[in-house]
Amino acid sequence: xxxxxxxxxxxxxxxxxxxxxxxxxxxxxxxxxxxxxxxxxxxxxxxxxxxxxxxxxxxxxxxxxxxxxxxxxxxxxxxxxxxxxx
Amino acid sequence: xxxxxxxxxxxxxxxxxxxxxxxxxxxxxxxxxxxxxxxxxxxxxxxxxxxxxxxxxxxxxxxxxxxxxxxxxxxxxxxxxxxxxxxxxxxxxxxxxxxxxxxxxxxxxxxxxxxxxxxxxxxxxxxxxxxxxxxxxxxxxxxxxxxxxxxxxxxxxxxxxxxxxxxxxxxxxxxxxxxxxxxxxxxxxxxxxxxx
Numbered sequence: 001x002x003x004x005x006x007x008x009x010x011x012x013x014x015x016x017x018x019x020x021x022x023x024x025x026x027x028x029x030x031x032x033x034x035x036x037x038x039x040x041x042x043x044x045x046x047x048x049x050x051x052x053x054x055x056x057x058x059x060x061x062x063x064x065x066x067x068x069x070x071x072x073x074x075x076x077x078x079x080x081x082x083x084x085x086x
Numbered sequence: 087x088x089x090x091x092x093x094x095x096x097x098x099x100x101x102x103x104x105x106x107x108x109x110x111x112x113x114x115x116x117x118x119x120x121x122x123x124x125x126x127x128x129x130x131x132x133x134x135x136x137x138x139x140x141x142x143x144x145x146x147x148x149x150x151x152x153x154x155x156x157x158x159x160x161x162x163x164x165x166x167x168x169x170x171x172x173x174x175x176x177x178x179x180x181x182x183x184x185x186x187x188x189x190x191x192x193x194x195x196x197x198x199x200x201x202x203x204x205x206x207x208x209x210x211x212x213x214x215x216x217x218x219x220x221x222x223x224x225x226x227x228x229x230x231x232x233x234x235x236x237x238x239x240x241x242x243x244x245x246x247x248x249x250x251x252x253x254x255x256x257x258x259x260x261x262x263x264x265x266x267x268x269x270x271x272x273x274x275x276x277x278x279x280x281x282x
Contacts, residue, residue, distance in 0.1 A: 006188075006191060006192025006193060007188060007192055007193050007194050008184060008187075008188040008192035008193075009192065011187075011188075011262070011266065012184075012262050015258070015261060015262035015265050015266075016258055016262070018261070018265075019243050019257075019258060019261065020243070039194045039197050039198050040194075042198040042199070042200065043198045043269070046198060046201065046269055047265050047269060049201075049206060050237075050265075050268065050269065050272070051237060052206065053206060053214075054237045054238060055240070057116075057215070057238075065105075065108065065109055065112050065118075066104075066105040066108065066109075067100075067104045067105055067108045067122065067125065071122045071125075072100065072104065074122070074126070075100055075104075075122070075125065075126045075129065076097060076100065078126055078130065079096045079097060079100065079129060079130070079133065082096075082130055082133055082134070083096065083133070
């Protein structure tokens with residue numbers, strides 16, 4: 001493996017870096033490539049941004065949400081109707 | 087029938103599992119109204135298909151299975167049209183997604199553009215999530231599933247492998263392809279820089 005990687009490799013490594021820590025050789029190759037390549041700099045920055053936004057979003061909703069009373073009543077009414085029509 | 091009617095009571099399902107189902111649907115769709123509808127449809131479908139319930143997998147697992155199908159159906163039908171073209175390529179038999187994004191020498195064919203100056207603010211705008219979900223809906227099924235579980239539900243790689251019964255290597259490839267396409271799709275449909 002030479003030190004010079006192309007954009008295709010670097011994009012793959014940038015995505016891998018989100019999942020696991022890269023070997024120092026890979027990290028170095030990514031850094032060096034990014035020095036010269038504006039597109040891979042952007043790509044790396046943008047997928048990290050996307051992740052940060054999604055993490056923030058996760059904190060905002062979902063885990064503590066619950067069905068409110070009107071929604072429950074609505075669903076119960078529909079279930080009643082369905083049970084009667086069986 | 088194998089089960090007595092008491093064990094199969096949709097009102098009790100709603101009581102005991104309603105919130106779990108709702109949270110799952112909400113995480114997937116980011117829309118309270120749609121999530122409620124999906125819970126309702128799930129319970130109805132479960133009631134109609136109650137004879138198929140064997141009791142082996144447990145009630146909640148059974149209901150979650152139905153809900154997952156409902157969520158998939160929802161994505162398939164609701165987002166069939168809005169994000170038609172650019173950004174998302176199906177995974178054809180021949181070339182991989184990477185071949186769409188990179189040329190023979192491994193250079194970007196579809197070059198990442200600069201986003202707006204305050205991208206994080208844009209990422210938090212309400213409309214953004216609609217676009218994001220539309221982009222997500224256009225991904226091939228495995229990519230969509232892995233991206234959703236990883237980035238929206240926040241599972242780690244190990245949990246992902248278990249959930250999807252795939253190897254780490256496969257998961258990395260799926261996530262990589264999903265990220266390439268999601269980034270591009272958002273660029274085209276949200277940041278509006280697709281034509282440069």
